[in-house]
Amino acid sequence: MQTVHVHTTSHDYPIHIGAGILCDFSLFAPYIGKKIAIVTNETVAPLYLNQLTDLFKKNNIQYFTIILPDGEQYKNHDSLNQIYDALLTHHADRKTTLIALGGGVIGDMVGFAAATYQRGVPFIQIPTTLLSQVDSSVGGKTAINHPLGKNMIGAFYQPKLVMTDLNTLQTLPEKEFSAGMAEVIKYGLLGDLDFFVWIEQNIHEIMHQQPEKLTKIIAHCCQMKANIVAQDETEQGIRAHLNLGHTFGHAIETEMGYGNWLHGEAVAAGTVLACALSEQLGCLKNGDTARVAALFRAANLPDKPPKFPFNQWIAHMRHDKKVENGIMRFITLQKLGCAQISEISDMKLLDFLRNHNFSRF
Amino acid sequence: MQTVHVHTTSHDYPIHIGAGILCDFSLFAPYIGKKIAIVTNETVAPLYLNQLTDLFKKNNIQYFTIILPDGEQYKNHDSLNQIYDALLTHHADRKTTLIALGGGVIGDMVGFAAATYQRGVPFIQIPTTLLSQVDSSVGGKTAINHPLGKNMIGAFYQPKLVMTDLNTLQTLPEKEFSAGMAEVIKYGLLGDLDFFVWIEQNIHEIMHQQPEKLTKIIAHCCQMKANIVAQDETEQGIRAHLNLGHTFGHAIETEMGYGNWLHGEAVAAGTVLACALSEQLGCLKNGDTARVAALFRAANLPDKPPKFPFNQWIAHMRHDKKVENGIMRFITLQKLGCAQISEISDMKLLDFLRNHNFSRF
Ligand SMILES: NC(=O)c1ccc[n+]([C@@H]2O[C@H](COP(=O)([O-])OP(=O)(O)OC[C@H]3O[C@@H](n4cnc5c(N)ncnc54)[C@H](O)[C@@H]3O)[C@@H](O)[C@H]2O)c1
Ligand SMILES: NC(=O)c1ccc[n+]([C@@H]2O[C@H](COP(=O)([O-])OP(=O)(O)OC[C@H]3O[C@@H](n4cnc5c(N)ncnc54)[C@H](O)[C@@H]3O)[C@@H](O)[C@H]2O)c1
Ligand SMILES: [Zn+2]
Ligand SMILES: [Zn+2]
Numbered sequence: 270m271q272t273v274h275v276h277t278t279s280h281d282y283p284i285h286i287g288a289g290i291l292c293d294f295s296l297f298a299p300y301i302g303k304k305i306a307i308v309t310n311e312t313v314a315p316l317y318l319n320q321l322t323d324l325f326k327k328n329n330i331q332y333f334t335i336i337l338p339d340g341e342q343y344k345n346h347d348s349l350n351q352i353y354d355a356l357l358t359h360h361a362d363r364k365t366t367l368i369a370l371g372g373g374v375i376g377d378m379v380g381f382a383a384a385t386y387q388r389g390v391p392f393i394q395i396p397t398t399l400l401s402q403v404d405s406s407v408g409g410k411t412a413i414n415h416p417l418g419k420n421m422i423g424a425f426y427q428p429k430l431v432m433t434d435l436n437t438l439q440t441l442p443e444k445e446f447s448a449g450m451a452e453v454i455k456y457g458l459l460g461d462l463d464f465f466v467w468i469e470q471n472i473h474e475i476m477h478q479q480p481e482k483l484t485k486i487i488a489h490c491c492q493m494k495a496n497i498v499a500q501d502e503t504e505q506g507i508r509a510h511l512n513l514g515h516t517f518g519h520a521i522e523t524e525m526g527y528g529n530w531l532h533g534e535a536v537a538a539g540t541v542l543a544c545a546l547s548e549q550l551g552c553l554k555n556g557d558t559a560r561v562a563a564l565f566r567a568a569n570l571p572d573k574p575p576k577f578p579f580n581q582w583i584a585h586m587r588h589d590k591k592v593e594n595g596i597m598r599f600i601t602l603q604k605l606g607c608a609q610i611s612e613i614s615d616m617k618l619l620d621f622l623r624n625h626n627f628s629r630f
Numbered sequence: 631m632q633t634v635h636v637h638t639t640s641h642d643y644p645i646h647i648g649a650g651i652l653c654d655f656s657l658f659a660p661y662i663g664k665k666i667a668i669v670t671n672e673t674v675a676p677l678y679l680n681q682l683t684d685l686f687k688k689n690n691i692q693y694f695t696i697i698l699p700d701g702e703q704y705k706n707h708d709s710l711n712q713i714y715d716a717l718l719t720h721h722a723d724r725k726t727t728l729i730a731l732g733g734g735v736i737g738d739m740v741g742f743a744a745a746t747y748q749r750g751v752p753f754i755q756i757p758t759t760l761l762s763q764v765d766s767s768v769g770g771k772t773a774i775n776h777p778l779g780k781n782m783i784g785a786f787y788q789p790k791l792v793m794t795d796l797n798t799l800q801t802l803p804e805k806e807f808s809a810g811m812a813e814v815i816k817y818g819l820l821g822d823l824d825f826f827v828w829i830e831q832n833i834h835e836i837m838h839q840q841p842e843k844l845t846k847i848i849a850h851c852c853q854m855k856a857n858i859v860a861q862d863e864t865e866q867g868i869r870a871h872l873n874l875g876h877t878f879g880h881a882i883e884t885e886m887g888y889g890n891w892l893h894g895e896a897v898a899a900g901t902v903l904a905c906a907l908s909e910q911l912g913c914l915k916n917g918d919t920a921r922v923a924a925l926f927r928a929a930n931l932p933d934k935p936p937k938f939p940f941n942q943w944i945a946h947m948r949h950d951k952k953v954e955n956g957i958m959r960f961i962t963l964q965k966l967g968c969a970q971i972s973e974i975s976d977m978k979l980l981d982f983l984r985n986h987n988f989s990r991f
Contacts (some may be wrong), residue, residue: 278639346707357778385746388771388784410749417718423749424785 284431291434300430302364305332309370310339352382372398380411384426397437399449403490406431448533450568462606510608513600514540520585537570547601645792652795661791663725666693670731671700713743733759741772745787758798760810764851767792809894811929823967871969874961875901881946898931908962
């Protein structure tokens with residue numbers, strides 16, 4: 270087992286990472302009160318819920334469970350209200366601990382419920398997708414969607430504990446594992462060339478979920494995100510680097526209709542575009558983009574965006590937050606392993622997309 | 631104008647108190663961005679909204695308004711969602727400032743919307759009831775009600791600025807003004823005998839809303855609450871003293887059906903009961919309770935609870951948070967101006983209620 274310690278303004282918390290750690294009650298013990306509410310979804314419940322409830326039963330911890338429907342479309346107020354209703358029906362008080370057992374959808378939603386139930390109750394994350402293990406377990410962002418916008422309603426709220434059990438990844442659909450790998454590769458590209466090279470060299474074992482490799486990856490990503498977040502709590506500066514590939518990625522997700530391309534798939538293709546843009550800016554060397562594309566392919570990820578009209582690209586990206594008066598801000602690479610913020614005019618972008626979208630990729 | 635400075639873990643903020651200060655743009659200027667959303671209700675809007683929008687118009691500040699129905703029964707998710715919808719429709723971003731113009735209902739709800747819209751946007755309070763001016767402008771509690779419980783969903787979130795314009799009290803129904811006075815008198819009783827005596831001596835001018843007296847009262851209450859909250863951010867200890875009269879008060883509110891007795895009216899009667907209990911415990915002197923009751927009467931407040939059966943008292947108070955295994959915790963008085971926490975058994979309480987409810991009061 271490996272542990273990453275995250276420092277936040279309100280408190281510090283550990284992220285434990287290892288195979289089979291969900292059976293270890295001593296890891297939970299310091300963080301739970303008399304009563305627990307476990308929130309999960311219909312897909313994850315049959316896989317891992319019993320294991321957890323058995324553990325609590327054996328240790329005489331009172332618990333109750335809340336099982337939500339599975340899917341991003343349920344990351345909404347109705348599901349949130351289902352959580353509130355259950356908490357109130359079970360007389361949950363301010364010392365009741367909420368556990369999120371599932372991917373990022375469950376994590377974000379339960380985190381928000383914990384932030385707002387009786388103005389805040391303790392919260393433990395058990396992320397069961399690679400994406401949630403490397404991304405949402407650090408940073409304290411919680412949210413639900415609103416019909417008029419994704420993640421529009423939320424709060425910053427930190428967990429007391431994150432338990433990342435690698436064994437849960439064994440049941441994760443391959444596509445979802447790959448989607449998580451897009452974010453992992455992104456971390457290497459934006460801030461750590463050695464890590465990127467290490468992923469290239471170990472991609473085969475990683476894709477076969479070799480436990481030591483997975484532990485290293487997850488711990489490294491969490492540590493990188495924790496460092497970046499600590500440097501930029503207010504999201505003004507360097508934290509934006511985490512959005513490498515995401516402006517293009519969001520455009521792809523929107524164009525294809527949410528859910529048709531997984532977020533990670535869109536991020537992979539978006540990151541290749543960001544690399545190509547960086548090459549055009551004269552930052553990346555000739556061939557760097559191809560090298561990045563090859564790694565995404567090795568992780569079973571798309572290495573190019575779908576084709577769609579220029580004006581759609583612009584329209585979708587305009588809805589992204591990083592737009593100011595005809596100039597869009599993109600995260601690009603100074604070199605592999607080093608991100609920067611670049612301001613790109615619409616004209617330049619059009620030019621770039623015209624050159625690339627329909628030809629090279 | 632008088633200013634109270636409140637220190638919180640996230641930032642410090644000023645509470646400006648004075649007559650007519652709503653016309654002074656320079657007081658707002660340091661705290662507002664490019665765009666403002668003013669949230670108010672159907673009662674307050676015709677009274678004070680134009681004054682505010684004129685000020686912003688004159689100073690070229692973009693704003694839009696959200697007018698909610700009036701009443702505690704609308705402090706719910708539907709109203710919250712009306713705020714979210716309007717914010718999204720008007721493309722409010724993280725720099726948009728929310729202004730709550732109204733009493734505690736508007737303040738609590740807009741505060742919660744500000745805490746959760748895009749994970750937190752700046753928030754200004756303009757409390758227009760005496761109760762909200764002396765109570766909810768300090769402490770950072772925001773909330774909405776849930777069908778299964780009052781204030782069950784919320785967050786701790788601090789305003790950037792509180793603007794208390796005494797002139798707004800001129801249109802406040804007398805009953806509502808008196809209700810606010812219950813909390814004012816409560817502050818004196820729980821922590822400051824000199825202030826209590828000063829209220830006794832000035833009750834006539836206060837009830838006629840003499841501006842200097844009102845300024846003193848509001849500033850003093852805000853300062854007292856700020857001191858108490860600062861000593862006890864986590865609500866474990868001394869902050870409980872603010873609940874003087876509230877356990878009995880909640881029972882009265884529940885028994886009478888919410889809204890039939892105003893919260894402040896129930897608190898007044900509840901505080902008289904708490905004094906009588908303190909007398910029975912041998913803490914208050916003979917006659918102290920009568921003195922407190924007289925001051926409430928002078929403020930046009932009830933000085934005794936309605937009559938209802940013992941078992942109803944117990945049942946309603948059990949639903950209060952301060953109950954643990956047959957022992958209830960009450961805020962009582964060691965002496966006038968000095969609160970304490972007392973543990974009272976059900977038997978003792980029954981005895982007390984039997985002796986008092988149907989006879990002395
Ligand atoms: N809070 C943050 O900082 C942050 C960061 C990134 C993403 N997010 C959010 O996370 C969400 C995406 O997270 P995600 O990719 O984990 O999606 P997800 O939670 O929808 O999980 C993907 C699918 O895998 C299933 N699943 C989860 N664990 C499984 C397991 N062990 N075995 C089998 N199936 C399993 C889920 O039920 C779901 O069908 C989005 O809503 C996004 O906004 C949040
Ligand atoms: N956040 C806190 O710390 C805190 C503390 C105490 C109470 N509260 C909450 O505050 C609420 C009660 O607040 P309240 O007593 O201000 O009630 P309120 O907001 O309902 O106001 C009372 C009535 O007066 C009207 N009104 C307000 N200002 C007026 C004015 N200037 N002229 C004429 N009419 C006016 C309102 O429209 C309403 O009809 C409750 O929901 C309670 O939970 C919160
Ligand atoms: Zn992402
Ligand atoms: Zn009160």
